[in-house]
Amino acid sequence: MQTVGSKQGVARRDFAPWTDHTLAPLLRIEGLTKRFGAYPAVDNLSLAIYPGEFFALLGPSGCGKTTLLRLIAGFERASAGRILLDGVDLLPVPPHRRPVNMMFQSYALFPHLTVAGNVAFGLKQEGLPKAQIAKRVGEMLALVHLENFGSRKPHELSGGQRQRVALARSLVKRPRILLLDEPMAALDKKLRGETQFELMELQRRLGLTFIIVTHDQSEAMTVADRIAVMDRGHLMQVAPPAEIYEQPNSRWVADFIGSVNLFEGRVGLDGSSVEGTALGRLRVGAKIAAEPGAPVWVAVRPEQLRMGPNPAEPDAQWALENDVAATLADVAYLGDLSIYRLRTAAGVPLQASRANVGPFAPRTIASNDKVWLNFPRAAAIVLTQ
Amino acid sequence: MSDAHKSMAKPRRSFVAKLVVRLPYAWLVAFFLVPFLIVLKISLSQTAIAQPPYTPIFDLAGGWHGIASFFAGLSLDNYAFLGSDPLYFLSYLKSLEIAALSTVMLLVIGYPIAYAMTRAPRRMQAVLVLLVILPFWTSFLIRIYAWMNILQHDGPLNRLLLALDLVREPPVWLSTNTAVYIGIVYSYLPFMVLPLYATLEKLDESLLEAAADLGCPRWKAFWLVTMPLSAPGVIAGALLCFIPAVGEFVIPDLLGGSRTAMIGQTIWTEFFANKDWPTASAVAVVLVCLLVTPIVIFQHQTMRGIERD
Numbered sequence: 001m002q003t004v005g006s007k008q009g010v011a012r013r014d015f016a017p018w019t020d021h022t023l024a025p026l027l028r029i030e031g032l033t034k035r036f037g038a039y040p041a042v043d044n045l046s047l048a049i050y051p052g053e054f055f056a057l058l059g060p061s062g063c064g065k066t067t068l069l070r071l072i073a074g075f076e077r078a079s080a081g082r083i084l085l086d087g088v089d090l091l092p093v094p095p096h097r098r099p100v101n102m103m104f105q106s107y108a109l110f111p112h113l114t115v116a117g118n119v120a121f122g123l124k125q126e127g128l129p130k131a132q133i134a135k136r137v138g139e140m141l142a143l144v145h146l147e148n149f150g151s152r153k154p155h156e157l158s159g160g161q162r163q164r165v166a167l168a169r170s171l172v173k174r175p176r177i178l179l180l181d182e183p184m185a186a187l188d189k190k191l192r193g194e195t196q197f198e199l200m201e202l203q204r205r206l207g208l209t210f211i212i213v214t215h216d217q218s219e220a221m222t223v224a225d226r227i228a229v230m231d232r233g234h235l236m237q238v239a240p241p242a243e244i245y246e247q248p249n250s251r252w253v254a255d256f257i258g259s260v261n262l263f264e265g266r267v268g269l270d271g272s273s274v275e276g277t278a279l280g281r282l283r284v285g286a287k288i289a290a291e292p293g294a295p296v297w298v299a300v301r302p303e304q305l306r307m308g309p310n311p312a313e314p315d316a317q318w319a320l321e322n323d324v325a326a327t328l329a330d331v332a333y334l335g336d337l338s339i340y341r342l343r344t345a346a347g348v349p350l351q352a353s354r355a356n357v358g359p360f361a362p363r364t365i366a367s368n369d370k371v372w373l374n375f376p377r378a379a380a381i382v383l384t385q
Numbered sequence: 386m387s388d389a390h391k392s393m394a395k396p397r398r399s400f401v402a403k404l405v406v407r408l409p410y411a412w413l414v415a416f417f418l419v420p421f422l423i424v425l426k427i428s429l430s431q432t433a434i435a436q437p438p439y440t441p442i443f444d445l446a447g448g449w450h451g452i453a454s455f456f457a458g459l460s461l462d463n464y465a466f467l468g469s470d471p472l473y474f475l476s477y478l479k480s481l482e483i484a485a486l487s488t489v490m491l492l493v494i495g496y497p498i499a500y501a502m503t504r505a506p507r508r509m510q511a512v513l514v515l516l517v518i519l520p521f522w523t524s525f526l527i528r529i530y531a532w533m534n535i536l537q538h539d540g541p542l543n544r545l546l547l548a549l550d551l552v553r554e555p556p557v558w559l560s561t562n563t564a565v566y567i568g569i570v571y572s573y574l575p576f577m578v579l580p581l582y583a584t585l586e587k588l589d590e591s592l593l594e595a596a597a598d599l600g601c602p603r604w605k606a607f608w609l610v611t612m613p614l615s616a617p618g619v620i621a622g623a624l625l626c627f628i629p630a631v632g633e634f635v636i637p638d639l640l641g642g643s644r645t646a647m648i649g650q651t652i653w654t655e656f657f658a659n660k661d662w663p664t665a666s667a668v669a670v671v672l673v674c675l676l677v678t679p680i681v682i683f684q685h686q687t688m689r690g691i692e693r694d
Contacts, residue, residue, distance in 0.1 A: 073594075073598060074597075075594050075598075094597075095594070095598055096596075096597045096598070096599075096602050096603075097600075102595075102598045108592050108594065108595035110592060110595070111614065112616075121596070121601070121609075122599030122600055125599055125600035125605075126600060169595075169599070170598075
């Protein structure tokens, strides 16, 4: 699998242990099932997570991502399957003996203990000598920039500070895996962005394995080495962020991650075009892995649709582009980019987006203007399911 | 809403708001402060064979001279008398002892009940709360009479004990301290369970998960997390039971013997048997002063709880 870093080669770091079959995963989940009544929250799920990985579980609410995290932490009892940490099954181990720690969405700070008391709580359970506890608590508070807040109570802190106490408390025991349940959900947007980068830096610096649960896809794409997209207890796709976005493996993933234009059609006789879509015949970049005539879907990201007054290649027989005539219905101006809602003559809705780079960019097209949309063959993602 | 509208509606609402805020104060003045001042005044008077049975009597008809002689007639003699007779001191001590011991027993019994209630399924909890307050639907006095019946020599309790072969001779229950403890613990249990339940029910389950996650076994998390966080409930329950238990009259009078002279009975005796209103009042005033301390602690705790929320 040489897809890491994607077509455009934006590998965040040279780190892809999941491509190396000689490496053993740190955490291996096998056939894990958790049923609440008859409803399976996690359904026969298998997954391998490698040491040093920042792994994100992403999905809509109720997809089972939090249940999966709680199964790893030991707060839920599995109905079937195994969770192996370094080859040892965790399921019979009670939560207080598991070498993993969790940062709770609500932070779950002990309100009757000081900041230092909260951070020291886990170390005290290990029965470490007092001096050593004090030293490690001090180091941890310094790491999250809360050196001077040790004697405060949680209710005397801001939301962001509380979040860092929760992080320090869950890191101080040096867990084999740190589980983060929506760790930034309670922060405002700006602080969330800063915290995401701090969290990534912290994870690299400590060399720990993080599993984060989030419903925020930009958060998952920012922090994670790999993302597992979940729906109804199943893993839909497990891949690095760029691959999830650029090479989704299903309509569901393509639609869940970002925005997408989707067209149903059949594989053309030449094997590299899709016929009978709402836009007519669409040319795609590569040979489609399906028999001619098989039903497939073409997904095109809005930013891949370029708008112009003319078709890109009006007469070319072996065109590299797909051209579509449309009318602009609506523009949403978002500052850094604008979202254009368009409609073909046949009434097919389309969405295009464009970065507002030039000073005139937002004003060159107005409502009801007729435009040509074109997108390169390579931008057409063919989905067989 | 327009500005004109707002400015018209505002003063009226704030008048109602002021009234609502002041109503409890008016209530306290009328039904606590005024009666207390009357009792305080009587405690400074002397007994007299008269109607009412004490002097001096505040009478504006006497003019300035009358008021002056009224104040001259007041003295602290009754308080001095309380100090001179060990009966009163022992009676206070007995009351505090019985109330304190009952409160401890109530805590020991009430805490597990409240804790178990919070562990019950959500739908069951409402039913359990109802069951806790169910005894209130029967008159307090009738319930104490029922206990007299249960505890009497050939009552159900002794018959049960004999039937189970736990005792050879039926023990004497009535007119003992044990009966008083039984009565108080039984009657006050809801006042202990409800505040404890209210506190424990609010306890965030994720705190216990966090404790487990950090390596703390369940039983230890109870002592390190649940107990300290339920302290406000423990204090509220303890004071709600301790304060009225100190002044309890009916239970020791009906279930206790002559040896269990609690302060409520002492006041009753002074007031009705001895017709010594001033001494009875002095005993009552000292009792109020004794109880103010725990009430102040309670207030302090409640305020701290509110600030934290």
